[in-house]
Amino acid sequence: MAPDSPSRILFRTWSYSSAGTNSRRGFRSGDRNCRVIDDFELAEHFENHSNLNNRTPTCLISTTDDPVRALRYAINLQAQGEDDNDVHISIIRSNRYVRGENFATLFDPENERLFKTEFLFFWEIKPTEILHVVSLDTLVGNGLLNRFKVLDPEYWVGGTLPLLWTVRNxxxxxxxxxxxxxDRSTWPERSGRYVAAIAKCFGNGAPHRAIASLTWHHGTHFKPNNYENWGLDLRVRDAIQEVLDRNGNSRWYDQWCGELASV
Known part of the structure; x- marks a missing residue:
């Protein structure tokens, strides 16, 4: 059965050069002096954390519930010179996060929309919260760029990935x-099988249904007229489940957390 408290499936893209301490066994923030901090200091930490050029350690660790965002960042790290084997995506199941947009509402309201899919942890992500870790090398080897062609830099003019919103569009x-x-009559089933195939690139042991559901939720941004009224959303969901059941990849936490894609 599902746990009593709500949890989310979250993704952290990292390499050994990322801020803080990063490993397959968990994460520690750059600022390791775990303490109670007031709102003034928290605002300072959030400002520094949001600045991509910042080198001042903070108490915050970034994750996202958007697989498309996590995958794009991984491919960009590789393009910046990181080795495929050194770029990883850790999949986390936890309820200890704080929504990034809540911080932005308080400290950076003009950019609140930029933090919609960001979820922040204070100080650490525990080993017990790590469900699965996969390298970019494994993802590519499992056919990610063949299945999700818009993430292949060669798909784009100039051979580099554009901004995330352009990828989404x-x-x-x-x-x-x-x-x-x-064939519109089979569109939901084809769509479900498509995102399930992308999820399977994460390898055995990954929460495939959650990955597929979240990829569909964050990646599609297209809904035909009467999408819910005609039950097309349920048919996409059922198609995902059918693929995973056929391959023996369903797990209770996978099914349960996958429902969060519709929240």
Whole structure:
């Protein structure tokens, strides 16, 4: 059965050069002096954490519930010179996070929308909260860029990934084209199988249904008219489940946390 307290499936993309202490066994923030901090100091930590050029250690550790964002960042790290084997995505199951947009509402309201899919941890992410770790090398070897072509830098003019919103818009355009030009009667099933295939690139032991559901939720940004009224959302969900059941990849936490994609 599912636990009493709500948890989320979250993703942290990292390499050994990332801020703080990062490993397959968990994460520690750059500022390791665990203490109670007041709102003034917290605002300072959040400001420093939000500055990509900042080198001052903070108490915050970033994660996201958006697999597309996590994957894009991993590929960008590789493009910046990191070895594929040194770039990883850790999948976390926890309820100890704080929503990034809540911090932004207090400390940076003009940029609140930028933190919609960010979830922050104070001081550490514990080993017991790590469900799965996969390297970019494994993801690519399992066919990620063949299945999710918009994440392949060679898909784009210039051979580099554009900004995240541009990637999302292209995914939306492709989904809309699949609806308008393909067989609409099978579109939900094809869509479900598509994101399930992407999720399976994370390898055995990963929470595949949650990954697939969250990829669909954050990646599609296209819904035909009467999407919910016609039950198309349920058919996408059932198609994901069918693929995973067929391969013996369903787990109770996977199924339960996957439902958070619709929250």
């Amino acid at each position: 292209e995914i939306c355009r492709n989904n809309e084209e699949a609806w308008s030009r393909g």
